[in-house]
Amino acid sequence: MSTTIEVYRGLVEERLADWTKALPDDPLYHRITYLLGLPAKRVRPVATLMGCALFGGDPRAALDQALGIELFHNFTLMHDDIMDQAPLRRGQPTVHTKWNTAGAILSGDALLVKAYRLMGTHPRVLPVFSQRALEVCEGQEMDMGFETSDAVGVDDYLEMIRLKTAVLLAGALEVGALRGGASEQDAQQLGRFGEHLGLAFQLRDDLLDAFGDPEKVGKRPGGDLRAGKKTFLLIRGLERSRELDRTELQEELMKGPEVRDVQRMLRVLEELGVPADTEAEVDRHHRSAIAALDAVPAAEENKTPLRALADLLLQRAH
């Protein structure tokens, strides 16, 4: 474990605690404090501080923006949980379950306003943040559209997770870089590292949901498959099935989730070589991420924490 990650996480948690303590005693803010209080890795705000330090800035100077990124992330969680009708988040009731939908909509809105407030009025930071925020909305729209579409290909899926997941990590790094004095061009280059890293992370997460060690993953494997969720694995599996005239996955998808044979789907995906395809895609984006970081014109020793962050996210041994 990199000490820089721990130090930065400590700074973020401290700033976050101060911030929540100053909130008015009102249900609007109780819901926000509740969600922010659930255990979290704080990867995005830590990335913001790293982006700032990479270009020689004092990471503490980017703490407002780091907190803004974390608030934005929690805004997306609060609203996504309503849209996805998710009862639990990190093992705890979601905000709309614990309170109600109206409250979760409104507290999410307030979180977004608070995030903008913390971003400040830096003429270079705000447009980047708004652009990334809009892309996250577009990614969620694309994801919702997938539920009713029969023609989702692997490239559609990659574009969806790029927008819904990866661009926010990119934005977190870019905002930090700009606060640290980077040029737009150098911030964008660091953003590419974040985008590929985010893609690799999400693909690995899809893989773990199906094939991860249940003890390490902390949930019953195959939840996405049972729900019929169009992840990289299922989309790739259906493509391979068409090529080889195999019908098992389609058969299982025709059934309701309760009677769906997830073990059979997992076996078929193995036989079709889908886990290996997914691993290859994870590796490809991991390598692209590292190449993007290598190409950032900054001191090599300043890049060490970012390499450690990539290892942490992809759970690679050091």
Place this chain on the structure above:
Amino acid sequence: MSTTIEVYRGLVEERLADWTKALPDDPLYHRITYLLGLPAKRVRPVATLMGCALFGGDPRAALDQALGIELFHNFTLMHDDIMDQAPLRRGQPTVHTKWNTAGAILSGDALLVKAYRLMGTHPRVLPVFSQRALEVCEGQEMDMGFETSDAVGVDDYLEMIRLKTAVLLAGALEVGALRGGASEQDAQQLGRFGEHLGLAFQLRDDLLDAFGDPEKVGKRPGGDLRAGKKTFLLIRGLERSRELDRTELQEELMKGPEVRDVQRMLRVLEELGVPADTEAEVDRHHRSAIAALDAVPAAEENKTPLRALADLLLQRAH
């Protein structure tokens, strides 16, 4: 009808049409275009242009901010309609009815981001906008809390509509004033005009809902009373009833909305002098609004359009 209002409204509609035309062809934006396309008076963006011109600025210089205010207003409409479970808006299906709740949440979120984008990075404009935006959320929270609270007084109600309705008109004027070169202090003074005007407008709206001419109001009178909604009239009526040991209003509120005798409630409110009390409160805020405008250090001839806007909102004869 003031020609300035019409000219400014034309500028706003034109800019809005250009803006919606440039949106990507995606359901995320179709919902936004739909809501923005419903007939509307565009009072808030017109107020922004007036605020700019009041201090000698070219109103066209504030068109981005005016549009941003209108987008923010429509964001609140889209989300409020979900929270209030409203089936219709201006006689047309609400966004969550025409599409679905998830879509209305997400398109509302995108509207808020787009509003911020248009506000720009002016270091004086953004903090004012964020402050007003947060107050609107706090007002909606207060309004929702009223539904389950038995101890709502007249002052609570006035504070709620100040936050939920009046501060956005204030913010629209302030943002325009700042774009027109006003000092923070002068912008705040103009904001006071907007706040009192917004309060007078909402109180008058409450009054019309109960006692308006059905043909002019365009809906069956007493809708708020039937729903048991805690408006100024009902709260004041319950206060007066307690003072005079009258129980008719409480009796009707104990009944379900379908069997509630709205005509009886209207008679009782008349007997208690509530319409006159409400008129007096409207007048009080109208006078405060005019006094606030009088005190703004700007050329008298530049104030004429703002006086016409007040007349329009309160439907006073010229």
